Amino acid sequence: MSSSSLLQASISSSSSAFFANTKINFNSRAQNVSLPAKPLGVCTCVATPQSEKTxxxxxxxRNVNIAKLQAGYLFPEIARRRAAHLQKYPDAQVISLGIGDTTEPIPEVITSAMAKRSHALSTLEGYSGYGAExxxxxxxxxIASTFYDNLDIxxxxxxxSDGAKCDISRLQVVFGSNVTMAVQDPSYPAYVDSSVIMGQTGEYQKAxxxxxxxxxxxxxxxxxxFPDLRTVARTDIIFFCSPNNPTxxxxxxxxxxxxxxxxxxNGSIIVYxxxxxxxxxxDNPRSIFEIPGAKEVAIETSSFSKYAGFTGVRLGWTVVPKQLLFSDGFPVAKDFNRIVCTCFNGASNISQAGGLACLSPEGLKAMHEVIGFYKENTxxxxxTFESLGFKVYGGKNAPYVxxxxxxxxxxxxxxxxxxxTHVVTTPGSGFGPGGEGFVRVSAFGHRSNVLEACKRFKQLYK
Amino acid sequence: MSSSSLLQASISSSSSAFFANTKINFNSRAQNVSLPAKPLGVCTCVATPQSEKTxxxxxxxRNVNIAKLQAGYLFPEIARRRAAHLQKYPDAQVISLGIGDTTEPIPEVITSAMAKRSHALSTLEGYSGYGAExxxxxxxxxIASTFYDNLDIxxxxxxxSDGAKCDISRLQVVFGSNVTMAVQDPSYPAYVDSSVIMGQTGEYQKAxxxxxxxxxxxxxxxxxxFPDLRTVARTDIIFFCSPNNPTxxxxxxxxxxxxxxxxxxNGSIIVYxxxxxxxxxxDNPRSIFEIPGAKEVAIETSSFSKYAGFTGVRLGWTVVPKQLLFSDGFPVAKDFNRIVCTCFNGASNISQAGGLACLSPEGLKAMHEVIGFYKENTxxxxxTFESLGFKVYGGKNAPYVxxxxxxxxxxxxxxxxxxxTHVVTTPGSGFGPGGEGFVRVSAFGHRSNVLEACKRFKQLYK
Incomplete structure (x- = not known):
């Protein structure tokens, strides 16, 4: 795995609008997260003078459910702060260990397969139109044999699909507005946000x-x-992420x-x-389906994003076992299939060619190498933080510290x-009130960036 | 534009599960359409013995809105009939002019750009992770300069996005369940289906x-x-497709x-x-935004699918002008942006490289050639049908007859x-009751297939 010069890396490894200009907040990356209302005051991502009296x-x-979301916008707020920081320190070598975005090139065995599929689309034999959704x-x-071998999937x-985040929203469309849901606190913000959007929740309670x-x-x-389940109220849906983002x-x-x-x-459905x-x-379970009986209560969603650097290529999947039934006995998979067919048209055929290459013996080896590189970062x-006397969690089983x-x-x-230190991290409270008092440091970064960031952490906290 | 041998073509030009085995209806392509209940009886796409008493x-x-949809499933029903037909005539040279799926190879100027982007993802300089959603x-x-030049877009x-169909569903999520909607009858089924899914509608009324x-x-x-607008009731949303699918x-x-x-x-929003x-x-308008004032009342969605053969590559776009406001003055574009950011993660970067190549001078020329080929088919x-004395509509401005x-x-x-004739078409009533008495014939097909199909039509109706 190569690493770049500090100079180049300082521009940041991410191409996303995470680093968007504050003036075009409208276009900025908005993975939205509930934020405490106090430190923010007015949401800066909303105001533009479109609605003059004339x-x-x-x-x-306006959809009242979407209006509820206005309380929070984590990443644009971070982008705003980062931009303000750069204005204050125009020459700062800012390093991003904030958003969990992959930085290392995709192994050639995978991109070659995508290039090959691209070229094939120019031939009569290799062309394909609509694929199965x-x-x-x-x-x-x-996918079944690689990740669920012997699990009867x-x-x-x-x-x-085009990614786990997209599938989470499609699952919410399947569930509709009349379900209740539970999330880990802290948790990846897409669960809560998609629940709010579908009208499953009440208003945001600032207190x-x-x-x-x-x-x-x-x-x-x-x-x-791990939550004390004796204190958890029954809900229809339980979102559960393991290894957990952000902890x-x-x-x-x-x-x-x-x-x-x-x-x-409780007769609940777990979205794992x-x-x-x-x-x-x-050796903790890699899949919820390693647990006997899980197929009757669980859906699992996953992604090539963090395995193969596919954050921009877009490819994921969701497992909905036939055994999972609504209360009337109707299979959840049939309704998910209906939504996939009606609201989606399949992942790009080129991305799918890449996914298949990922799961070849060479592809798997290459993916493990990339993952190994990020684990070294972790x-x-x-x-670094342990040497500075901090209590540190995570890291061992996930690319987040x-x-x-x-x-x-x-x-x-x-x-x-x-x-x-000019290093961007993510404040824990952005993932829910349970994240207060924590900061998430992502291990996605060029080695030189990670080393430099850690050097700066040591200077700050020595 | 090349054409294949009849033998090869007879396998059908489409790779989609439109031709799925009846036994795996669960996996079959399901662009769902309201069907008259009578000819169908029990919906064959639903039953599997998952829900034994034990x-x-x-x-x-189960989400009651999705349950409403069970009345209709057009394309799986056609697939079922096609499969039954093949069972009856195992050696039939079936030709599909049914589903509107592109069949011709993508011009090399476009696929080369996608292959180049794929390879670049293996380099440090060319790698990119999350893009802007x-x-x-x-x-x-x-896109703005090619399709909306001088229109102040x-x-x-x-x-x-990953396609217009996907954007239609995202727009429905923006609108939520408390809006009313209008559609052309007949119309592309995704408008009605997504409206039903979001809970905007009542039950299906068989009568x-x-x-x-x-x-x-x-x-x-x-x-x-074109509808007689004097007889059309006010709705919040008006879906309007022009050139129209299917007419x-x-x-x-x-x-x-x-x-x-x-x-x-009426204070309505047009989704064009x-x-x-x-x-x-x-020389009819190519965009609704050619009409003065449209930016205050309209959204426009479009796609590379039928222009560049991107049905499997997945790339489209939606225009939401800043000037379009909800009743409270809040810009629709801001809520659409919120949904795009929360429920989607951007189109594949490789597909986007292809889209950019489509809009280069060479790409545009190549797209026009492909479109010209299909227009010749049309x-x-x-x-053929006119020579047989049929009254024929469409064709001039769209690849549908x-x-x-x-x-x-x-x-x-x-x-x-x-x-x-062993030719698959699409029954007009699948697009709504207004389509009764019509059949849609798609012009997407290899030339040899289209010629052969027309020969058979002439034999049938001579």
Missing amino acids: AFKTQVS QGEKPLRAA EEDDIFV VEKFGNIEYMRCTPENGF GSAATREQLTQLVQFAKD DSAYAMYMSD NIIVE WVHFPGQSSWDVFSEILEK | AFKTQVS QGEKPLRAA EEDDIFV VEKFGNIEYMRCTPENGF GSAATREQLTQLVQFAKD DSAYAMYMSD NIIVE WVHFPGQSSWDVFSEILEK
């Missing part, structure tokens, strides 16, 4: 920094980042067995996000790190 | 073959396939001016689908054509 307005009411058969089969249980009608399952060092912790077999039993007792499973070092970050700053506001810590 | 069921209720700036700029009004709470704007030869007709400047005024009078605009032969089909069989059931006609 402007024509339609008589179409559920994905190409060989890819579905390869079949090719037709796999739905190939507690939570949306009404969502069950927040607190995950802290005290409970080993980096992975649930054990015993814990997942508890979770499946909990779902079974395993997008970081290949980063695991220990170790460097963990060792969850650093504890007990008693401190995570936004304050974020700001101090940015101000004094 | 099976565990969750306590999660709204699309890459150069592509947004190229700016780069940041353009949202690049009239319509969903409750949708305004069906009848488009017939009598009104020149092939394009609205005139005068008609679109009426439509925009109608929307303005212009996915076939490049197929137009006459002429062949039109001439809308053949009138007055007084006949379009399903009966479909069946007779399949039985006697």
Whole structure:
């Protein structure tokens, strides 16, 4: 795995609008997260002077559910702060360990397959039009055999997609507005946001920094980042991410067995996000379907993004077992299939060619090398913070390091790190109130950047 | 443009599951369409014996809106009939002019750009991770200048996506469940289906073959396939496709001016689908934004699918002008942006490289050649049916020919054509009750297939 010069790397490894100009917030990357209202004040991502008194307005009411979301916008707020920082320090060598975006080139065995498929589309024999919305058969089969071997997951249980985040929203469309849901707190913001959008929640409650009608399952060092299920109210849907973004912790077999039993007792559906499973070092389950009975209560979503650097190529999948039934006995997979067919048209055939190459013996080896590289980054970050006396979580099973700053506001810590080291991290409270007092440091970065960032951390906290 | 041997072509030009095995209906292509209940009886796409009495069921209720959809499934039903046909005639040389799927290779200037981008992803300089969800700036700029030059549509009004069908669903998520909507009747089924899914409609009413709470704007030869707006009730949203799928007709400047005024009078939002605009032969508007004032009442969605053979590559766009406001003055574009950022992660970077190449001078020339090829197909089909004494609509401005069989059931006609010529078409009533008595013949096909199909039509109807 190569690493670039500091100069080049300082421009940041990410091409995303995470680094967008503040003036065009409208275009900026918006992975939105509930934010505490106080430090933000007015949401800067909303105001533009479109609605002068003279402007024509339609008589179409704005969707009240989307209006609820306005309380939070994590990444644009970070982008705003970063831009302000760059204005203050125009020559700063800013390093981003914030957003979890891959930085290393995709192995050639994979890109060659995509290039080959591209060229083939110019030939009569190689051209293909609409593919099956559920994905190409060989890819579905390869995903089933690579990730779910001996787990009785079949090719037709796999739905190939343009990414796990997109599938989460499609799942929410399947569930509709009349379900209740639980999330780990802290958690990846797409679960809560998509729930709000579908109208499953109440308003944002500033005092507690939570949306009404969502069950927040607190995950802290005290409970080993696994919720105390005895205190968790029944919900229809339980979003559960392991290895977890942002805490980096992975649930054990015993814990997942508890979770499946909990779902079974409550008649709930678990949406299990395993997008970081290949980063695991220990022998905890890679899939929820390793737990007996899980196929009757769980869906699993995953992605090539963090395995093969496909964040921009777009390819993921979701497993909806035939055994998973709604209360009336109707298979969930049939409704998911209906949504996939009606609201989606399949992942790009070129991306799918890349996915198939990922799962060849050479592709798997290459993916493991990339993952190994990021895991080395993780170790460097963990060792750095540990050497400085911090309590550090995660890292072992995920490319995220969850650093504890007990008693401190995570936004304050974020700001101090940015101000004094020019390194962008992510404030833990952006992932929910349970993230307060933590900062997430991502291991996605060129080696030189990670080393330089750690050097600066050591200077700051020595 | 090359054409293949009959033998090869007879396998059909489409790779989609349109031709799926009946036994795996679950996996079959399901562009769903309201069907008259009578000829179908039990929906064959639903039943599998998952829900035996012993099976565990969750306590999660099935989404009632999705359950409403079960009345219709056009393309799987056609696939079932086709499969049954092949069982009856195992050696039949079946030709598909049914689903509108492109068949001709993508010009090399476009695939080379995609291959180049693929290879670049293996280099440090060429690698990119997450892109802006709204699309890459150069592509947004190229779309704005190519399709909306002099129309005051700016780069940041353009949202690049994985296709118009996907954007239609995202727009429905923006609108939510509390809006009313109108569609042309007949129309592309995704409008109605996505409306049903979002809970905007009532139940399917078998007697009239319509969903409750949708305004069906009848488009017939009598009104020149443009609705009599004096008889159309006010709705919040008006889906309008021109050139139209399935009728092939394009609205005139005068008609679109009426439509925009109608929307303005009612405070409605038009979702204008212009996915076939490049197929137009006459000088009717290519974009709704050619109509003065349209930016205050309209969204436009379009696609590279039928221009560049990107049905499998996946690339489209939607224009949401800043000037379009909800009743409270909030810009629609901001909520669309929020949904794009939360429920989507951008089109594949490789597909976007292809899109950019499409809009280069060479790419545009190549696209026009492909479109010209399909337009020749259209002429062949039109001439064939006209020579046989049929009244034929469409064709001139769209790759669809809308053949009138007055007084006949379009399903009966479909069946007779399949039985006697082994050609798959699409029954007009699958696009809504207004399509009864028509059959849609698609011009997407290898030349040899189109010629052979027309030869058989001539034998059947001579």
